[in-house]
Amino acid sequence: MTPPGRVLAEYWPVFGLRLATPRVTLTPMRDDDLVETLDLILAGIHDPGRMPFSMPWTDAPRDELIANTLRHYWTSRGASTPARWSVPFVVRLRGELVGMQNIVSTDFAVTKTVMTGSWIGAAHQGMGIGAEMRSAVIQFAFDHLRAVRADSGAFTDNPASLRVSEKLGYLPDGTEVRQRRPGERAVEQRLTLTPREFRRPGWDVQVTGLAACRSYFGL
Numbered sequence: 001m002t003p004p005g006r007v008l009a010e011y012w013p014v015f016g017l018r019l020a021t022p023r024v025t026l027t028p029m030r031d032d033d034l035v036e037t038l039d040l041i042l043a044g045i046h047d048p049g050r051m052p053f054s055m056p057w058t059d060a061p062r063d064e065l066i067a068n069t070l071r072h073y074w075t076s077r078g079a080s081t082p083a084r085w086s087v088p089f090v091v092r093l094r095g096e097l098v099g100m101q102n103i104v105s106t107d108f109a110v111t112k113t114v115m116t117g118s119w120i121g122a123a124h125q126g127m128g129i130g131a132e133m134r135s136a137v138i139q140f141a142f143d144h145l146r147a148v149r150a151d152s153g154a155f156t157d158n159p160a161s162l163r164v165s166e167k168l169g170y171l172p173d174g175t176e177v178r179q180r181r182p183g184e185r186a187v188e189q190r191l192t193l194t195p196r197e198f199r200r201p202g203w204d205v206q207v208t209g210l211a212a213c214r215s216y217f218g219l
Contacts, residue, residue: 013213014087019136020206024129026089026101026136029073033090036097037073038066040121045099052158053119054188056181082218083107091120091133098124101133103141109218113149114141131164132201138168139205142195145217150193155186165191169199 008030009016019026029037042062046052051059060068076086086104090097099120105113116137120130134152141147152170154161170191180186 009209009212013209014216016209016212017087018208019089019140020208021132021136022203023093024098024133024136025092026133027092029077029088029090029100033097034070034073037090037100038069040097040099041065041069044122045119046122050157051180051184051186052155052161054153054155054178054180059181080216082109082215085217089133089137091129093124093129097121098129099133101137103137105147105217107218108145108147111149112147113151114145114147115151117152125160130160131167134164135168135201136205138193138198139200140207142198143205144207144210145219148194151191152193153188153190155180156189157186162189165193167199169193169197171197 007015014028015030017028041058042065045058057068057072058065073088076088080086084106085108086102089101089103091099091101099118101116101118103114103116105111105115108114114137116134118130118134138150141150151173152165153176154165156162156175170193173190173192176188176190178186178188
């Protein structure tokens with residue numbers, strides 16, 4: 001039994017990291033978040049006839065999807081090192097889990113570059129949450145980690161994601177032809193953003209807990 005008052009963030013300090021915007025909070029995923037995360041995924045995060053992800057993970061049958069999701073988040077956490085880190089943030093609106101915003105980097109101490117990816121539950125789309133949560137992690141990267149570049153990408157038939165990128169100031173960075181689903185050709189638009197082009201919102205992300213976990217990011 002854990003002694004009263006003790007928390008896992010004492011040993012895994014990134015669990016104490018918190019980002020806050022005017023509407024949402026972002027915290028690194030913990031096991032306590034997994035039931036809500038799975039419920040949100042199973043309720044649907046995109047039209048089954050379309051695939052917004054470069055890896056079509058949501059196509060898996062229900063039981064496989066559950067197991068694959070758990071393995072992915074557990075493995076991602078366990079594999080993170082200062083040289084190759086990943087932070088899957090759960091996004092909450094008024095306490096309710098509404099989506100996931102990931103930020104990853106390789107050799108960040110040298111590259112100063114991050115990449116982001118995200119998804120939002122279907123019931124919470126169209127409310128501007130996607131732009132707000134991505135702006136939060138971009139501000140975190142540029143202003144607090146001192147990143148100089150943030151990369152992203154979306155298929156050319158995913159206008160919602162592309163609109164978010166355009167709103168924040170991303171610039172085109174070439175395209176790549178991919179097999180999205182077996183036998184299905186798709187074009188991915190690569191995008192990049194620097195602090196100079198970043199279109200800041202009328203608010204600043206509030207960051208707490210970074211001092212204790214700077215080494216997690218290779219700082």
